[in-house]
Amino acid sequence: MxxxxxxxxxxxxxxxxxxxxxxxxxxxxxxxxxxxxxxxxxxxxxxxxxxxxxxxxxxxxxxxxxxxxxxxxxxxxxxxxxxxxxxxxxxxxxxxxxxxxxxxxxxxxxxxxxxxxxxxxxxxxxxxxxxxxxxxxxxxxxxxxxxxxxxxxxxxxxxxxxxxxxxxxxxxxxxxxxxxxxxxxxxxxxxxxxxxxxxxxxxxxxxxxxxxxxxxxxxxxxxxxxxxxxxxxxxxxxxxxxxxxxxxxxxxxxxxxxxxxxxxxxxxxxxxxxxxxxxxxxxxxxxxxxxxxxxxxxxDLFQRIYSGAFGKRMMELGIQTMIGDLTQEFHLYKMIYPPSSYESLVDRLSWDYPRDIAVAISSPYRNSSLSRDEWKDTFGRLYADMQIHSTLRGFIQSIAKHVPLSHIHRYRIDWRTKSIDKRLPPQVGATHGTDMPIWFFGNGDTLTPSEKELIRTWLEPVTAFLKGEVVVWGTQSLTEVRYLTADGRIEIKQDEVWESKTPLWNLTKRVTQNRASTHRPEIFE
The missing domain is CATH 3.40.50.1820 (Alpha/Beta hydrolase fold, catalytic domain)
Structure with missing residues (x-):
């Protein structure tokens, strides 16, 4: 060409x-x-x-x-x-x-x-x-x-x-x-x-x-x-x-x-x-x-997110969102320079976040006596919440003050292709990054005929989304997700971790707003 x-x-x-x-x-x-x-x-x-x-x-x-x-x-x-x-x-x-x-x-x-x-x-x-x-x-x-x-x-x-x-x-x-x-x-x-x-x-x-x-x-x-x-x-x-x-x-x-x-x-x-x-x-x-x-x-970016002003701007411009996560994200995250104590947990999280936020989210583990493997697992779960599960849901909750459900397409994946077994053991499940063969139809891997059929069905509304057409997603509320189950079924289900993951977003929001009050006036819609 x-x-x-x-x-x-x-x-x-x-x-x-x-x-x-x-x-x-x-x-x-x-x-x-x-x-x-x-x-x-x-x-x-x-x-x-x-x-x-x-x-x-x-x-x-x-x-x-x-x-x-x-x-x-x-x-x-x-x-x-x-x-x-x-x-x-x-x-x-x-x-x-x-x-x-x-x-x-x-x-x-x-x-x-x-x-x-x-x-x-x-x-x-x-x-x-x-x-x-x-x-x-x-x-x-x-x-x-x-x-x-x-x-x-x-x-x-x-x-x-x-x-x-x-x-x-x-x-x-x-x-x-x-x-x-x-x-x-x-x-x-x-x-x-x-x-x-x-x-x-x-x-x-x-x-x-x-x-x-x-x-x-x-x-x-x-x-x-x-x-x-x-x-x-x-x-x-x-x-x-x-x-x-x-x-x-x-x-x-x-x-x-x-x-x-x-x-x-x-x-x-x-x-x-x-x-x-x-x-x-x-x-x-x-x-x-x-x-x-x-x-x-x-x-004022995050103050606009919290107040709903960011979502209001998305609504005015007609911007749609497709957003979601995998059920076992933490298994990969726990491998990325894991800490081995409370102090090193705070220090490690401070690589990615302001230290006052790192301290706040680490506080439940201040007096924990954990083994090295337990610290590793704790870090992986907390890091996955911060990177994905909690902040994703908090963002969705914030923009939904103005963005209609027809413009928010939520998914959750608990399935992976057989090709992933060459790189990651099956027991880690649908962990971070194992969905690329779904989104890119193999992403260079070989798919089985049944996997191809399932992925084509999963991608039908995704295709409409990419084309800018009407998306038939199937969810009826903000707390529902289009779910790809571990045994390869596509269902509309309640988000089973919505209630457990949103409190961490609220905690980081409070810390951020307290910091904002010392740097600049609050931004209100």
Missing amino acids: LVTIPEKGALQGAIIVDSATGRPKCHRFSRVPYALPPTGARRWKRPEALPRSFSYGSAQNPTQYNKPCSPCPQLPKFGVKSSSDEDCLQLNIYVPLGNPPDGGWPVFFHMHGGFLQFGSNNSEDPSDLLIETDAKCIIVSPGYRLGVFGFLSSNELSKGLGLGANFGFWDQRLALEWTYENITFFGGNKENITVGGLSAGAYATFHQLAYDIGPNSKKQIIRRVFLWSNGCGVEPKRVSEAQQQFDELISVLGIPYSWSDSQKIEALRRKSSDELIQAVGKLKQKFFRPVLDGEFMSE
Whole structure:
């Protein structure tokens, strides 16, 4: 497939074929740059759009876009095993075979997961979804800066030099804007874009929506959001709380604290990506998380969620949400740097959340005498509640003050494909991430005939959602979910953990509102 973008040149994609039968499945354009490399002097700056002089190739000699994207450098413990490169602001674009419908293919802008620290947009394979089901849409998956490259924050960067924070979120936003501006030339409908992803991809989806419909956005792009096992989370740290991690980083790298802001940042920019990753491995807090910067993330965001104003804005713009979780999410989470005591539980949770929230949610375990395995299990369950179960339900409860049930499509999954057994033992059940073969129809795995039949049925209303059509979901109340049972049945059921999970959201809400009263006036609708 040859695509010509006026004034930007020509791109040659590849055809993805079934390895067993040789049958064509879809077109794919890979490693398509959407921004200048965020390297050298552009490290820890907002991404820069490609200049007018940039060309993807000439009509006579189009560039072949058929190589994997470059993953952002990351810690090796849970990260990708292939070679990485800071020059990672690249897209994978999957296009269905055949002619697009009137108006163009619907577009699914999909963001990969990995705690915003790990992963790559090469890790998913939606090609079977596009050939085996009716979910015919263009899928755009951006690479973005992770960890220390995407979410380093400090007074030196934000206040001293005015460079800002949340660089990985700005990357995603620029990729979304590139998609809006150029997807028509691939046969897509730029006015029919759904944004979604798994885990950190869902978390990023929420914050892209918050920016898209928030006070700093110039144009609404997002029409629907698809949140797999994550959501809004809790209000992030402020720059002042992230400062301690920055100070530890420069100490590990031997950069004097007494240097000026510009000297510190220039010294950091002279470090290789390998040196930075090695330094991160020596830090107490190894995760670099988004901060409440007042630019990408507005100061009053969570107050607007709590008051219902955020949901009211979603209703005004007609934005629909598909959102849900798996029953055994905690089994995977308990493996991610687990603590072994009350003190280390607070410290570990402080990687991801403001410390006052970490202390509040850890308080029931202050005097616990648990074994190492019990601490691990406790952490996994609490972390899964914070990342998914409790915050997801609290968010739904908040937006439902204004968003009608017809626009909120809740699911819960207790089933997984046989292919998952190759990677995870059956006894962990439907744990975090095991649903990717459902959403992407195998995601590169082989499905049995009965699995294909079940997944096609599960995806029927999902397909309508992605297309922007009327969704027949089946739930009659906010506390009902479309449930995929462990034995492979699709039912409408009451959410069995609704009552047990919402109190944690209420606790974090109280802590956040108490903090808000010391920083700024309460925001009311």
